[in-house]
Amino acid sequence: MAKPIGNITVVGGGTSGWLAASYLARLFEQRVKTGDLSITLIESPDVGIIGVGESTARPMGDLLRLIGINESEFIKRCNATFKLSGWFANWDIDEAGKPVSWVNPFFSQSDIHGLNPASLFASYGMHRGGGPTDEGFTEAMSVCPDIIRAHKGPRLLGGEDYKSEIPYSYHMDAIELAKMLMERGKELGVKQIIDHVNEVHLDDRGFVSELILRKNGAHPIEFVIDATGFASIIIGKTLKEPFEPYDKYLLNDRAAVAQIPYEDPTRIEPTSRATGMNAGWAFRVPLFNRVGSGYIYSSKFISDDEAIAEFKAHIGDGGREVEPRVIRMRIGKVRRAWVKNCLALGLSSGFVEPLEATAIYSVQVQLQWLFGYFPNSDFNPAVIKRYNQLINGFYDEIVDFIALLFCISNREDTPYWRAVRHDMEIPPRLAENLELWRANMPGDLDLRSMTFFSPSSYRSALMGKQFYKGREYAAASLFSEANWRQYLNMRRQKTKDLMAKLPDHYTLLRRIRGEDTSPSASVTPIYINS
Numbered sequence: 001m002a003k004p005i006g007n008i009t010v011v012g013g014g015t016s017g018w019l020a021a022s023y024l025a026r027l028f029e030q031r032v033k034t035g036d037l038s039i040t041l042i043e044s045p046d047v048g049i050i051g052v053g054e055s056t057a058r059p060m061g062d063l064l065r066l067i068g069i070n071e072s073e074f075i076k077r078c079n080a081t082f083k084l085s086g087w088f089a090n091w092d093i094d095e096a097g098k099p100v101s102w103v104n105p106f107f108s109q110s111d112i113h114g115l116n117p118a119s120l121f122a123s124y125g126m127h128r129g130g131g132p133t134d135e136g137f138t139e140a141m142s143v144c145p146d147i148i149r150a151h152k153g154p155r156l157l158g159g160e161d162y163k164s165e166i167p168y169s170y171h172m173d174a175i176e177l178a179k180m181l182m183e184r185g186k187e188l189g190v191k192q193i194i195d196h197v198n199e200v201h202l203d204d205r206g207f208v209s210e211l212i213l214r215k216n217g218a219h220p221i222e223f224v225i226d227a228t229g230f231a232s233i234i235i236g237k238t239l240k241e242p243f244e245p246y247d248k249y250l251l252n253d254r255a256a257v258a259q260i261p262y263e264d265p266t267r268i269e270p271t272s273r274a275t276g277m278n279a280g281w282a283f284r285v286p287l288f289n290r291v292g293s294g295y296i297y298s299s300k301f302i303s304d305d306e307a308i309a310e311f312k313a314h315i316g317d318g319g320r321e322v323e324p325r326v327i328r329m330r331i332g333k334v335r336r337a338w339v340k341n342c343l344a345l346g347l348s349s350g351f352v353e354p355l356e357a358t359a360i361y362s363v364q365v366q367l368q369w370l371f372g373y374f375p376n377s378d379f380n381p382a383v384i385k386r387y388n389q390l391i392n393g394f395y396d397e398i399v400d401f402i403a404l405l406f407c408i409s410n411r412e413d414t415p416y417w418r419a420v421r422h423d424m425e426i427p428p429r430l431a432e433n434l435e436l437w438r439a440n441m442p443g444d445l446d447l448r449s450m451t452f453f454s455p456s457s458y459r460s461a462l463m464g465k466q467f468y469k470g471r472e473y474a475a476a477s478l479f480s481e482a483n484w485r486q487y488l489n490m491r492r493q494k495t496k497d498l499m500a501k502l503p504d505h506y507t508l509l510r511r512i513r514g515e516d517t518s519p520s521a522s523v524t525p526i527y528i529n530s
Ligand SMILES: Cc1cc2nc3c(=O)[nH]c(=O)nc-3n(C[C@H](O)[C@H](O)[C@H](O)COP(=O)(O)OP(=O)(O)OC[C@H]3O[C@@H](n4cnc5c(N)ncnc54)[C@H](O)[C@@H]3O)c2cc1C
Pocket: 011, 012, 013, 014, 015, 016, 017, 042, 043, 044, 045, 046, 047, 048, 049, 050, 051, 052, 053, 054, 055, 056, 057, 174, 195, 196, 197, 198, 227, 228, 229, 230, 231, 233, 255, 257, 294, 327, 329, 345, 346, 347, 348, 354, 356, 357, 358, 359, 360, 361
């Protein structure tokens, strides 16, 4: 019988590398403690981490908790804030040519008698002026937009770590997170080597046999995790696993990023924002002490200098002093993330787009699946094959949703947006689904796996982007307008209750950080919903 793996080497000390090392050390804690399993992380003193990636997906808290991170300490050290949604603006226009905005919240729309009310919205809610609501789709369906506009936090003052009234994730400082994960990893027994990998050697089976480190010389390999970012030094440069770009579906390949000071540090929005620009989109990720921002654009449609000028104008006064850093993004993925005894993780394995914060969550999923399919020293090809199938399906799922956000946009005002709308290919499964969704709302059975984007997210996106304007659905006839009014009233009552209960976001963060212990901090304004 094949022996269990006794040595894991992680190369790369960014978010991916330290997440991998600390996650595996936590799950194999007993084996690491007894010396039966050794986990080593090697990171270069010369190559910095990418230092972006500050908006996260909803399951991030589960991962931090599993690794054993104290949430309050994380919030304080990483200047973290709560995130309740992604907020899109200026990707589409309405009939009057005005920019449309919409929200993708971390809440599913609740069902009425087992049926999703989105089709009711299409019948009774969407035709503004004619129906019982003037609200947009997410406003009608979810408590989220009102809570975000009021800058509320998701947890009561004095509430427990990792508990909340409504689902959330975080915005956090990427560099501080990597440091915190490093400390936790070392506590769990991970050995750190700060050295540059100069060479990667293969044996006669094509397995990675050793790394040659600049100072420390040869480092033998049993199982190696390549978390070397876009450099991809093992899976890409050494094993030469083919890279499959997504450029036929997605145009953006550059980012200009900057950190911006707050105008009013007490007004912290609990949402990430994605705003359409001339040749891409800009993100706004509010941390406790600053805002992370960036312009994600296509170098085919705008030069770096033009993008920086447009980005600075977009930031306004707060951006006058900043000098954005340009990052070249490698958009696509390696054909197989796991080859022989090397598993690629994070940016070295692939990257779709910063949109919707899928990258760190991908690392989380990759780690969960690695644990589920953890190899023995024989590296059984069936195990590796299944893992790669799952990862490829997962990437396809992400690409479908991200491509959807672009391909059905109706902006025509710049060459970029015309190309997005008319010239880009649509991933085959998405194209098929869009045909289906012209006749029906997205449902559970339409999606591959719902590992990331649920039918609820698809409905929010399609409604937000006005895909359903003017359409009627058979399912809607199962209900009357009275059902719809009843649903709306329930949702409005829920919003009112939450608005009365939840504290101001800034106040909540200060309380968690131990900076505000006054009793007045618990007073929350009562919201009156008209
Ligand atoms: C503009 C932009 C915005 C983004 N926004 C988000 C977001 O909001 N949410 C999200 O989830 N993700 C986002 N991402 C992705 C996110 O930044 C990454 O997934 C995350 O930071 C993990 O990066 P990494 O650890 O894989 O690589 P890196 O941070 O690049 O780390 C690479 C590591 O490899 C080491 N290394 C490289 N070469 C060698 C060598 N020869 N020897 C030894 N060590 C070596 C380096 O020292 C470094 O430690 C964004 C990406 C970009 C480009």
